[in-house]
Each structure stands twice: as structure tokens, then as C-alpha cells.
Amino acid sequence: xxxxxxxxxxxxxxxxxxxxxxxxxxxxxxxxxxxxxxxxxxxxxxxxxxxxxxxxxxxxxxxxxxxxxxxxxxxxxxxxxxxxxxxxxxxxxxxxxxxxxxxxxxxxxxxxxxxxxxxx
Amino acid sequence: xxxxxxxxxxxxxxxxxxxxxxxxxxxxxxxxxxxxxxxxxxxxxxxxxxxxxxxxxxxxxxxxxxxxxxxxxxxxxxxxxxxxxxxxxxxxxxxxxxxxxxxxxxxxxxxxxxxxxxxxxxxxxxxxxxxxxxxxxxxxxxxxxxxxxxxxxxxxxxxxxxxxxxxxxxxxxxxxxxxxxxxxxxxxxxxxxxxxxxxxxxxxxxxxxxxxxxxxxxxxxxxxxxxxxxxxxxxxxxxxxxxxxxxxxxxxxxxxxxxxxxxxxxx
Numbered sequence: 001x002x003x004x005x006x007x008x009x010x011x012x013x014x015x016x017x018x019x020x021x022x023x024x025x026x027x028x029x030x031x032x033x034x035x036x037x038x039x040x041x042x043x044x045x046x047x048x049x050x051x052x053x054x055x056x057x058x059x060x061x062x063x064x065x066x067x068x069x070x071x072x073x074x075x076x077x078x079x080x081x082x083x084x085x086x087x088x089x090x091x092x093x094x095x096x097x098x099x100x101x102x103x104x105x106x107x108x109x110x111x112x113x114x115x116x117x118x119x120x
Numbered sequence: 121x122x123x124x125x126x127x128x129x130x131x132x133x134x135x136x137x138x139x140x141x142x143x144x145x146x147x148x149x150x151x152x153x154x155x156x157x158x159x160x161x162x163x164x165x166x167x168x169x170x171x172x173x174x175x176x177x178x179x180x181x182x183x184x185x186x187x188x189x190x191x192x193x194x195x196x197x198x199x200x201x202x203x204x205x206x207x208x209x210x211x212x213x214x215x216x217x218x219x220x221x222x223x224x225x226x227x228x229x230x231x232x233x234x235x236x237x238x239x240x241x242x243x244x245x246x247x248x249x250x251x252x253x254x255x256x257x258x259x260x261x262x263x264x265x266x267x268x269x270x271x272x273x274x275x276x277x278x279x280x281x282x283x284x285x286x287x288x289x290x291x292x293x294x295x296x297x298x299x300x301x302x303x304x305x306x307x308x309x310x311x312x313x314x315x316x317x318x319x320x321x322x323x324x325x326x327x328x329x330x331x332x333x334x335x336x337x338x339x340x341x342x343x344x345x346x347x348x349x350x351x352x353x354x355x356x357x358x359x360x361x362x363x364x365x366x367x368x369x370x371x372x373x374x375x376x377x378x379x380x381x382x383x384x385x386x387x
Contacts, residue, residue: 112290114221115219115304117154117156117157118156118157118160118221119160119303119307120153120157120161120164
């Protein structure tokens with residue numbers, strides 16, 4: 001899982017889900033980026049700085065820390081193994097797979113929308 | 121000569137008229153389409169015009185066969201196969217453009233089918249045709265070149281048909297509103313109908329099959345018309361009618377609305 005994370009694309013996908021009234025999970029930009037970084041580092045420790053490398057472009061440190069605590073740690077998607085170090089759990093990998101499916105659904109929907117747009 | 125030939129001529133004339141009318145109506149509705157769908161729209165206009173141009177000389181051919189004029193029949197056959205050979209060009213452009221969305225790629229791909237069309241014509245004209253063989257219902261020519269028939273089958277028939285089926289699958293596999301499904305799938309089914317039966321019409325050596333193929337081409341043209349301009353009763357039956365509504369505008373007081381909803385729940 002060493003894929004690149006495209007912040008702009010994730011923003012686009014999150015906005016799509018927000019437009020469907022889904023503001024959390026796949027519609028939450030912070031959730032998407034954090035989970036992407038965690039999923040990419042499966043089996044390794046994810047440093048908080050790894051996450052901030054992407055999230056600093058659109059969110060402050062405090063809100064990301066809060067999200068880690070109130071969503072990821074609370075729901076058992078990650079386990080804190082040291083100060084500023086997290087490991088994704090099996091449940092977290094399930095969430096990551098769901099996130100990937102949500103991206104695939106967005107791409108499929110977008111492609112089909114474009115096809116329909118081009119049909120006279 | 122028999123009245124069967126006149127029936128054949130009438131069907132051909134009906135195809136000519138309806139496909140020209142459809143092409144004209146489509147061209148006239150240009151302003152209703154977005155810039156993105158205009159290239160596909162014009163490809164469709166050309167496609168339906170070529171169908172009309174194929175069946176106009178074919179109508180004269182059938183009348184010539186009825187009046188026992190084999191030379192005119194032969195001349196009209198040679199004329200009809202020119203637009204027929206290029207029917208695949210706008211069709212391939214249409215499908216490629218709808219799927220890929222790139223005008224240039226679609227144009228290059230359809231140019232390949234111009235080559236198929238030209239080589240088909242070259243082989244057909246150089247080797248000639250055998251006929252006409254006039255029967256109760258039809259006048260048939262036999263293509264005297266195996267290469268032409270192979271080009272015809274592979275280049276003009278199999279590939280474009282596979283493309284239509286592929287696009288249809290793409291649409292059927294996707295969940296979408298009924299209205300959109302009808303609007304996208306039915307024109308493709310209609311085009312496929314017309315296209316495949318036109319090819320059957322041109323290659324068959326059985327007179328009844330030729331007549332049947334032409335009836336199906338006519339059905340396909342009507343189907344295409346219904347796809348773009350469905351009558352009200354059909355819209356109601358299929359559940360694709362757009363409900364006419366106006367937006368209800370009122371200053372929204374969310375707290376009040378929530379209170380009202382809660383009251384409703386209590387009741």
C-alpha cells in the first residue's frame with residue numbers, strides 16, 4: 001500500500017459525498033486523508049507528522065489531533081503506541097477498504113455522469 | 121412484375137422519409153444540447169442522413185425492378201452502397217466520443233473505418249456484382265468478391281456492433297434514474313437495430329430475409345424517434361414522465377419547522 005495521496009482529489013471526493021448529504025466518513029476530508037495515510041502505513045507505525053504532511057494544507061494541528069482522539073482512537077480504528085505514533089487496527093483496515101470503495105464509487109459515478117452528459 | 125416489389129419499395133421509401141425527418145429534427149434541436157453533446161449529436165445527424173441516402177436509391181431500385189429496368193436497378197445499387205459503406209464512420213465516432221470524450225481520438229478511430237469503407241467499395245467495384253435477380257419481393261445482387269465480404273463482416277459489422285453492445289452493457293450495469301436509462305439505452309438499441317438489419321439487408325441472398333430486414337430497419341427508425349421524442353402515454357406507462365412542479369419558496373424558520381415536525385410526530 002504505497003500509493004500516493006492526492007489531497008486535491010480527496011477534497012473532490014469528499015465534496016461529492018457532502019453534496020449527497022454525507023458530511024462524515026467519506027464526506028469528511030480530514031477523515032479521508034488520515035485514513036489514507038494510516039492505510040498506506042499498514043503494519044508500520046504512522047507518525048503524527050506523516051499525517052500532518054498532508055493535513056497542514058487545509059487544517060490546523062489541533063483539529064487533526066482532536067479527530068485522531070475522538071474518532072480514530074475512540075472507535076478503535078487506531079491504537080496509540082507511543083507519543084505521536086499510531087498503528088492501524090483490523091477495524092481500521094476495514095474502514096480504509098470502505099474508503100477505497102467510496103473512491104471507486106465516486107470515479108464510476110463521475111465517469112457515467114460524463115458519458116450521459118455527452119449523449120445527445 | 122409483382123406487388124411484393126412495390127411493398128418493398130414502399131418500405132424503403134418509409135425508411136428514407138423517417139430517417140431524413142429524424143436527422144432534420146435532431147439537427148434542429150441543436151440549441152437544446154450542451155457543447156459537450158454536440159459532436160455526438162452531429163454524428164447522429166450524419167448517421168441518419170446516410171441511412172436515408174442509402175434507402176433513397178434503394179427505393180428507386182425496387183421501382184426499377186418492378187418496372188423491369190435492370191440497368192437502372194444496377195446503377196441505383198452502385199449508388200446506394202456508397203453511403204452504406206460509410207454508415208460505420210459516424211457510428212464509431214459517436215460511440216468513441218460518448219465513451220472516451222476526446223474528439224481527436226474519436227475522429228482518428230472513425231478515419232480507420234473510412235479506410236474500411238473505401239477498401240470495401242474498391243473491391244466491390246473492381247470485382248463487380250452478379251445480378252440483379254428479381255423475385256416476388258425483391259431484387260438481389262450477389263457480391264463477387266470474398267475480400268469485400270470479409271472486410272464487410274469484420275470492419276463494417278463485427279467491430280461497430282461490439283462497440284454498441286459494450287456501451288449498452290456499460291449503461292445497464294450502472295444504477296441510474298429510469299428516465300436517464302430510457303434516454304440513453306433506447307437510442308443505442310434503435311441504432312443497433314437499424315445498423316445490423318441494414319447490413320443483413322445488403323448481404324442476404326434470400327428475398328424474404330431482405331424484406332424482413334427492411335421492416336426491422338423501419339422499426340428501428342421509429343424506435344429511435346420514440347427514444348428522443350417519447351409520446352406522453354409511453355412516458356406515463358414507463359414511469360419516465362417528468363412531474364411538472366414549481367419550487368415552493370418561503371422564508372425558512374428552522375426552529376419553527378422542527379417544532380411543527382415534532383408536533384406532527386406527537387399526533
